[in-house]
C-alpha cells in the first residue's frame with residue numbers, strides 16, 4: 001500500500017460567489033507562517049510511530065484555495081520537507097492553480113521543485129460567466145496559462161469546468177466545451193454547480209434575490225443537459241470517462257516530455273485514492289485524512305491551525321471511526337462514482353454481507369447495470385448519482 005499526501009492552502013485572492021469552502025483572501029504576511037506550520041506538521045507526523053505513515057508517498061496534491069498564489073520557493077520547501085521526512089517515490093505531484101496567477105517564472109520554478117501536474121481552475125470560457133461568479137481570470141488568461149505551462153514542460157494539465165454557472169446557456173456551454181477540447185488537456189473535470197446555503201450565491205437564492213446573478217442560474221434540467229452534452233463531446237474526442245466528474249485523455253496530450261509521461265495514463269492517481277479508500281494524509285488548515293480505519297480533519301481556521309502547530313500540537317477535529325457498516329457504505333458510494341463500478345462479490349466476501357437483493361432492486365429501477373459481479377451506475381443516471389446513493393444506502 002502507498003500513501004497520498006494532500007496539502008490544503010486555504011488562501012484565495014477573492015471569494016467566488018458560489019464558494020462555501022473555508023478559504024478566502026488574507027494578508028500576504030500570513031502566507032509564510034502558514035507554510036512554516038505545514039513544514040512543522042510534516043515533522044510532527046514523521047515522528048509518529050503509526051505504521052500507515054511508513055508507506056511510500058506516491059502522490060502529492062497541493063490544493064486549496066489557490067496555492068499558486070504562494071511563492072514557488074515556499075511550495076518547494078513543503079516538497080523538500082516531505083522528501084526529508086517521508087519515504088517518497090512519487091509519480092504524481094499536483095499543484096492547483098488559477099489561470100491569472102501563472103507566469104513563466106513560476107511555472108519553471110514549479111517544475112524545478114518537482115511538480116509534474118497542474119490542475120487549472122478554468123470553470124468557463126465565457127467572460128460574462130467568470131465575472132458573475134467572482135472569478136479573477138478571463139478567457140484569454142486560460143489560453144496564456146496553458147501555453148506558459150506547456151512551455152515550462154507541463155504535459156499533465158487538468159482543467160476544471162462548472163456546469164450551471166449563472167448566465168450559462170446551451171450555446172455558451174457548447175462554446176466552453178469546444179474551446180477546452182481545442183486545448184486538449186490531459187485531464188478534464190466537470191462539476192455540476194451545487195448551490196450551497198453557506199455561499200453568498202446560495203444565501204441570495206434562498207432569499208429570492210438577484211444579487212450575484214442568482215436570478216440568471218440555469219435550471220437543473222438545463223444543467224443536466226450541459227453535463228450530457230459534455231459526456232457526448234468528450235467521448236468522441238478521445239477522453240475516457242472514468243469517474244462521474246472526471247475524464248482522462250486516452251492518447252497523448254499536445255506536449256509530452258518523456259520524463260512526465262505516466263505509465264498509468266492520465267487519470268488522477270491521487271484522486272483515485274479517495275474513491276478506492278486508500279490512505280492519505282492531509283496537511284494544513286482544514287485538510288482531511290484517512291488511514292483505513294479513521295477519518296479526521298485539521299482545524300479549518302488558518303490562525304487556529306498555525307497557533308496549534310506552533311505549540312507542537314496537530315489540531316485534529318472531527319475524528320470519526322469508520323466502523324464496518326460505514327466502511328461498507330463508503331465502498332458502495334465511492335466505488336460507484338467510478339465508471340468501472342464495483343466488484344460486489346468481492347465486497348460481499350470482505351464484509352460478510354449479501355448485496356444481491358439491494359442491487360437487484362436498483363437494477364430493476366434502471367439506476368444500476370449489473371454484468372457478472374460488477375455493478376455500475378446506469379449511464380443515464382450519472383446526473384442523479386446522489387439520489388441513487390441515497391436509495392442504495394437507505
Ligand code: SF4
Nearest residue numbers: 012015016019023065
Ligand atoms: S478560488 Fe476556489 S477556493 Fe477560492 S474562493 Fe474561488 S472557489 Fe473558493
